[in-house]
Amino acid sequence: MPTRRYGTGLAVAALAAGLGLAAPAMAQVKIAFIDPLSGAMAPIGEHGVKHFQYMIDKINAKGGVNGQKMELITFDNKLSPQETVIAAQKAIDAGARILTLGNGSGAAAAMIDFVNKHNDRNPGKEVVYLNYAAVDPAFTNDKCSYWHFRWDAHSDIKMQALTSYMKGKPGIKKVYLINQDYSFGHAVRKAANEMVKAKRPDVQIVGDELHPLAKITDFAPYVAKIKASGADSVITGNWGSDIALLLKAAADANLQVDWYTYYAGGAGGPTAIKQTGLKDRVFQITEGHANVNTPENHAWEQDFRKKSAGQGWWYPRVRNEMEMLAKAMNEAKSNNPKVFAEKLRGMKYKLIYGTEAYMRAEDHQFFQDMYISNLTPLAGDMKFDEENTGWGWRTAAKIPMGNTDVPTTCKMAKPS
Amino acid sequence: MLELVIFSTLNGVLYGMLLFLLASGLTLIFSMMGVLNFAHASFYMLGAYFGFQLSQWLNFWTALIVAPVLVGLIGAGVERWGLRTVHKWGHVAELLFTFGLAFVIEELVQMVWGKLPVDYRVPPLLDFPAFELFGTTYPAFRMFMLLISVAIFLVLLMVLTRSRIGLIIQAALSHPNMVAMLGHNVPKVFMLVFGCGCGLAAIAGVIAGPALVTQPSMAHVLGPILFVVVVFGGLGSLPGAFIASLLIGLIQTFAIAINYSLGDALASLGMARPLQGVLSDLWQVTVAQIGPVVPYLMLVLILVFRPTGLMGTRES
Missing domain, CATH: 3.40.50.2300 (Response regulator)
Structure with missing residues (x-):
């Protein structure tokens, strides 16, 4: 209607x-x-x-x-x-x-x-x-x-940027993938597998999870599994309730890992991040955020x-x-x-x-230029926090447009 | 590995106990009236929303007492003025009545509280980690949920087996006419059981609301799995419902932890993984992905091999 x-x-x-x-x-x-x-x-x-x-x-x-x-x-x-x-x-x-x-x-x-x-x-x-x-x-x-x-x-551009950033982080040893079980989640998972292996052959992928889209209300079993895998970083394309509830379950279990996400900034995400005290440990890749300084x-x-x-x-x-x-x-x-x-x-x-x-x-x-940002307590020239947590997004890396230019296989049929 | 087993067990038992709170009422109603109450999970949802509203106005602890009572009264009312009237027209009419009721309740909930999930929070008193094991914390509220449901299970068991009213209910389950002949008011017993069953579902709603998500689709998600519990456990059997609830809770939680696929099974037998062809995807599907289907598979199998259910004594 x-x-x-x-x-x-x-x-x-x-x-x-x-x-x-x-x-x-x-x-x-x-x-x-x-x-x-x-x-x-x-x-x-x-x-x-x-x-x-x-x-x-x-x-x-x-x-x-x-x-x-x-x-x-x-x-x-x-x-x-x-x-x-x-x-x-x-x-x-x-x-x-x-x-x-x-x-x-x-x-x-x-x-x-x-x-x-x-x-x-x-x-x-x-x-x-x-x-x-x-x-x-x-x-x-x-x-x-x-x-x-x-x-x-699109997903491959974002994953390209995220993995390039992760390349410069020697602390990453074990990565866990958790994604939604539909075309987008599959795309994220495929790209993450390929790109992590290409850029960081030393990094081990210790988990590759797919879960139903927008159906899970309790991620505690998944978080227990991430914890048991010994992962130090998680890559996820989850969005909406699937990222908020995943972060909430991680907060409840006090799961201390770095998160490389597409959409951690959605409703409920920042609250859970602050609750776990994951200062500077949750990254998101976006085309901009509240604290980009202009x-x-x-x-x-x-x-x-x-x-x-x-x-x-x-x-x-x-x-x-x-x-x-x-x-x-x-x-x-x-x-x-x-x-x-x-x-x-x-x-x-x-x-x-x-x-x-x-x-x-x-x-x-x-x-366009892409931004990798992390959630951190407001400081310096950061002006805006999220969900009244006192924490806001701060640019961790800016990927200039030239570096996001991936080729396409598209053969566009122009209408007559 | 050990930590995964421990936490999966805790989570599985918790989910199982929640299922049991709902299934206990449903199985009694089912065996007494011979009708699957499709609206049972809707009373669980009503419990969650009432709990949310009352904890906004008053506090969580008042809500924990008042919401189930209110929902129980609504349930009793539905039995008295709805089901009892419809009963004259037979089981199909009753079934359709509860089926319609489920939609009516969902629509009413959407009209009152909207389509978005409501912000039902864990009470501050219980908002802390209960214990820490291998660096993983377990929230106190979950322990509270577990304790409440175990306590209710024990009380229910005592009432049904040790009290006079329990004996009458048990008798009315199988021989309602004889019980009526002996001078007991059987319709009143039905109403009582229906109301209490709804009240139990509401308790589950009040305590599950903050931990899971309170939204209009919550009844829809839990409804089908309840029928599995009731049928699997056996009609009218409280111990059966208990075992089935725990079994399903544990299976669903542990399935998530298992990454084994058919392809792995072939590989361990020394055969090549089929990576090509139409069915190649099928071999890659892990137990974790098919976890949600397992209970329904159990339902199908038990109906084929043991139609009375695990602990049941009759077929319908």
Whole structure:
């Protein structure tokens, strides 16, 4: 069911009032947000909604796109590929031609298939899928599609960066892998196995675990196993409740290891990290974080936290996605995906952190500087903590865009 | 290795005891009324949410007492004004009634508390490590859960075997008509058992809520496994439910610790691992990955080889 948010309605109403109700029936550009809004992963989806609403409010305050306002409509896909396809169809029926989805590569794969088929069958009514978080490498390699654009670095890029960082840590002797049992978790596991062996042949992989996605409520048995393996480091791509509960169980058992993660910053993660006292021992690889030191970033973070009850700006990529989308639409002077998609391909974009990034035309993968950061008590020029713990993310290493440039096997079929 | 065995045992027993709190009520209700109560796990969820709400308003310890009583009263009410009326139309109607009730409760919970997991925390008094073994700590709250469930098991056993009401319940299980002839109010006994069963499930909910996650899908996750416990242990058999609960708890926990796959089995027999072909993935699947399916496999096998269950005396 499309659950139109009251917030959206209010914001639109307020805007309309502000404009003196100049255009009573002004058409809206609908952005359909499809992600889990119920179940274990719902907190992740809910926070995603706040990001998109914030961006849309900003874009609308600047005049919208081509004289039209953007409007967010949200759909709950319950993390299921089938529900995703149903939600996408509903979104299109409701008039949306821009779809965005992030969580769950299973859902994202279904979305890419759906969008490809839909666009083949409905020429003139093309829709576009903007992917802000699903990082299975296949989406910009073998399964690449002209109608799919990805703003997050894919799993292999992240693993490349993490393992390069681990290469410089001689203390690492035994590594444990624990991942979710679906396409993304498999991708992380495969990449970790290959890259750790290539870069650190001396390191032993003492565990290679797969567990069901978003089903486990008690990770204590897994933590006991990690402990028994004698690992000194854990690599995990877990996200949402799966990383928060894993860290919580580790905190309960006082498991002292280094964590190399993709998403330790999600809801509940920082609290558990502080509880175990893992100062400087939990690393995450992201495209940015609250304490990257530019005045623009600080101002952004401050403003967003004021509007979201203190929760931080998790997804710099949502900002990149929405600003580039608005730019492409305005430059193309069209809100038709078929026209503005051309503008997105190869688009250069200046990040809030001051450096430049771009959307690679061959595979529609966004390339940007990546940051490895660790959670540590606020000190020096660190301004923002997480979940009121007094601990915040501090950059441990910055990987310049040039070093993240992995080749692609994509053979993009351009629509006629 | 030893530490893995010790902690897996602790975790397994804990999970098993939680299952038992739920299964004990369910198995009595099942054997008495001949109906699988599909909504039983929903009362467990209600217990967790009531526990959460009451510990917000008052405190955890009050919630631990009050929430099960409330849920027990709701359970008794459901039996009195719901099931008893539906009973006239036979077992299928009763089954459908509880099936519908489970959905109604889940929907109500979502309406009141929302779809997101609620922030149900361990009470500060128990928020410390109970002991440390081989450098691993074990939370005090888990020890508390373990003690509570063992205590309840003992009380239940005493009541059922040593008290007058226990004897009447046991008699009503197998010969309800005879018990009624002797002048006992059998419908009232049914109501009592149903209410107490729901109350027990609610206690499990109150103590499991902070340790596991209190969310609307929690009933759904635990429901199917309960039926396995009840059928595996044997209808109406408390000791059977106890053994089955512990067995399933331990199997599920230990399965996670085992990395053995069919491929390894072949390798240890000196044969090559099949790495190609359609079924190549099958050989790589470890025991840890198939762990969640094992209880259902047990259910299928026990129904084939011993339809009365482990300790049961009759088939339905």
